[in-house]
Amino acid sequence: MCGIAGVVGKSNDDVVKKVIERLEKLEYRGYDSAGVAVVSNGQIERLRAVGKLRNLKAKLEQNPLSGSVGIGHTRWATHGKPTENNAHPIVSENLAIVHNGIIENYKELKFELQKDGFIFETETDTEVIAHLLQREINRGLSSRKSFENVLKVIEGSYAIAAIFSSLPNTIIAARQKSPLAVGFGDNMCVGSDVSSILPCSEVVYLEDGEYVEITEDNALFFNKNFQQVKPKKQKISIDLENTDKGEYSHYMLKEIMEQSSTIRKTILHNKIDKNIFEGVSRILILACGTSHHAGMVAKYWFEKFLKIPTDVEIASEYRYRSPIIGENVLAIAITQSGETIDTLEATEYVRRYNNSKVVAIANVKNSAISRISDVTFYTEAGIEIGVASTKAFTAQLTILAELAFHNYDFLTREFQNLPTLCEETLDLQNEIKDLAKRICSASSAIYLGRGSLYPIAMEGALKLKEISYIHAEGFAAGEMKHGPIALIDDDTPVICLCPHNELFEKTSSNIQVALARGKNVIIFTDSDGSKFLPPETTKIVLPKIPEEFAPILYVIPLQLLAYYAASLRGTDVDKPRNLAKSVTVE
Numbered sequence: 001m002c003g004i005a006g007v008v009g010k011s012n013d014d015v016v017k018k019v020i021e022r023l024e025k026l027e028y029r030g031y032d033s034a035g036v037a038v039v040s041n042g043q044i045e046r047l048r049a050v051g052k053l054r055n056l057k058a059k060l061e062q063n064p065l066s067g068s069v070g071i072g073h074t075r076w077a078t079h080g081k082p083t084e085n086n087a088h089p090i091v092s093e094n095l096a097i098v099h100n101g102i103i104e105n106y107k108e109l110k111f112e113l114q115k116d117g118f119i120f121e122t123e124t125d126t127e128v129i130a131h132l133l134q135r136e137i138n139r140g141l142s143s144r145k146s147f148e149n150v151l152k153v154i155e156g157s158y159a160i161a162a163i164f165s166s167l168p169n170t171i172i173a174a175r176q177k178s179p180l181a182v183g184f185g186d187n188m189c190v191g192s193d194v195s196s197i198l199p200c201s202e203v204v205y206l207e208d209g210e211y212v213e214i215t216e217d218n219a220l221f222f223n224k225n226f227q228q229v230k231p232k233k234q235k236i237s238i239d240l241e242n243t244d245k246g247e248y249s250h251y252m253l254k255e256i257m258e259q260s261s262t263i264r265k266t267i268l269h270n271k272i273d274k275n276i277f278e279g280v281s282r283i284l285i286l287a288c289g290t291s292h293h294a295g296m297v298a299k300y301w302f303e304k305f306l307k308i309p310t311d312v313e314i315a316s317e318y319r320y321r322s323p324i325i326g327e328n329v330l331a332i333a334i335t336q337s338g339e340t341i342d343t344l345e346a347t348e349y350v351r352r353y354n355n356s357k358v359v360a361i362a363n364v365k366n367s368a369i370s371r372i373s374d375v376t377f378y379t380e381a382g383i384e385i386g387v388a389s390t391k392a393f394t395a396q397l398t399i400l401a402e403l404a405f406h407n408y409d410f411l412t413r414e415f416q417n418l419p420t421l422c423e424e425t426l427d428l429q430n431e432i433k434d435l436a437k438r439i440c441s442a443s444s445a446i447y448l449g450r451g452s453l454y455p456i457a458m459e460g461a462l463k464l465k466e467i468s469y470i471h472a473e474g475f476a477a478g479e480m481k482h483g484p485i486a487l488i489d490d491d492t493p494v495i496c497l498c499p500h501n502e503l504f505e506k507t508s509s510n511i512q513v514a515l516a517r518g519k520n521v522i523i524f525t526d527s528d529g530s531k532f533l534p535p536e537t538t539k540i541v542l543p544k545i546p547e548e549f550a551p552i553l554y555v556i557p558l559q560l561l562a563y564y565a566a567s568l569r570g571t572d573v574d575k576p577r578n579l580a581k582s583v584t585v586e
């Protein structure tokens with residue numbers, strides 16, 4: 001996480017303004033603090049502020065900075081509290097750096113630097129990089145040689161950009177497991193993603209171990225052996241999508257309401273190659289968070305319709321437990337950002353030890369996952385700005401459903417109606433807004449579902465907890481009696497997913513059991529189901545849908561419920577506390 005941006009200015013450029021504009025695109029990566037540093041008349045100057053970028057901007061209005069080259073940072077704190085003192089850029093005597101990632105051997109390095117007389121002013125792991133660089137410079141080495149020597153000793157993950165008081169037109173930057181893009185355009189620049197180097201026309205994505213020296217009109221690239229290499233420049237071809245909130249009060253609501261169209265686009269754009277599962281005897285899904293929930297749904301679908309055993313792994317756990325990968329495995333990595341380090345590392349692990357074929361399902365085009373996968377299916381959800389994933393999730397499910405049902409013509413035909421059913425479900429918006437009043441003051445909520453709606457119960461709970469801060473858990477409805485039932489009382493909303501499907505009787509018995517212990521039972525069902533459910537429960541009636549597609553439809557009211565509950569509680573829905581959209585640290 002953390003966003004980094006750097007711009008080499010040309011005469012009369014307002015470098016600080018350009019850095020801030022780029023940081024605005026990167027705030028999704030963290031918003032614990034923000035800062036900017038420049039080289040100005042042979043000096044490093046910097047300004048930092050706790051919290052969102054707007055706080056830094058307000059400070060800059062009072063204390064303007066100007067310079068010939070600048071770097072900036074928006075932080076998601078790992079080491080050290082989100083204070084101004086720990087905010088980046090971090091300065092050592094004659095230089096400043098910004099960093100995204102974690103320096104794993106920082107304690108040893110800090111000890112060594114302290115012995116050499118360096119005084120540490122922050123609690124960050126990053127400060128060792130600044131002082132290591134300064135130590136090399138003090139030894140009389142050039143900035144580039146100093147940088148190389150530092151890269152030799154730091155371990156962990158990093159994207160770093162550094163400026164030096166002696167170099168008014170230079171940024172030196174490096175990457176190891178954290179993304180970094182170098183932009184060629186009116187200004188040479190670096191950024192954590194391609195949106196943060198716009199309006200550049202060409203980009204070079206640094207590879208692991210590479211570093212770059214960027215000057216006013218040029219950039220020299222070096223590989224991990226520090227030999228100069230020819231960069232692989234690519235034309236930037238991202239759609240400058242409409243990133244306006246429009247009529248909506250939050251991006252999250254806009255993104256929820258877009259879902260019938262994003263599902264439609266995803267269906268249209270992806271044609272499944274029927275040979276993809278040929279010879280596959282096992283499917284291995286790797287993902288985190290909401291994407292992991294999409295994988296859990298896919299397990300139900302793949303085993304039922306493809307008849308291929310499927311395992312779904314939490315990517316952060318996978319490679320640390322000596323997994324048995326097996327033969328003829330198809331790995332599927334699911335990730336909205338395409339950047340989640342846990343998912344990337346788990347995928348690399350499978351590649352390294354098994355040479356399995358890897359299919360990625362990603363939303364962000366050209367993201368890192370596509371570079372380590374054989375095939376990438378892109379969800380056509382468009383840019384997702386709200387930190388809580390909504391439209392990307394239903395688009396992931398859409399692709400997974402297409403993979404699962406591609407041999408079943410009747411399902412494929414029915415699938416075409418899904419966007420219309422989503423529209424009808426979104427029309428329940430006002431009913432759900434009212435319902436949110438019933439849960440917004442709860443301290444805890446329980447979500448129940450069976451079969452492929454069990455992961456949707458988990459997803460509903462995740463949405464509620466991440467944006468409203470109400471503690472919520474999703475359980476398999478049949479599992480409730482094995483422990484979670486102890487949590488139910490009159491004040492605990494029990495939110496059940498109970499369409500009239502083949503598990504209806506079982507789920508409605510679980511609902512009776514919950515109702516015997518609490519009175520706030522809310523059920524999402526369909527017209528047939530509502531006839532048979534207890535009258536003293538609150539029922540929201542969704543359109544009738546083939547059982548197979550229910551997960552895609554039933555998550556939508558849960559997203560709305562979480563959204564309205566969080567809005568009533570007045571939280572920062574699009575940027576909930578402690579979270580970041582793209583999780584690039586382990």
Ligand code: M6R
Pocket residue numbers: 288289290291292334335336337338339340343387388389390466579581582583
């Ligand atoms: O970009 P990814 O899909 O790999 O991200 C995985 C999770 O970090 C993400 O889904 C997270 O759980 C979201 N905050 C959920 O809303």
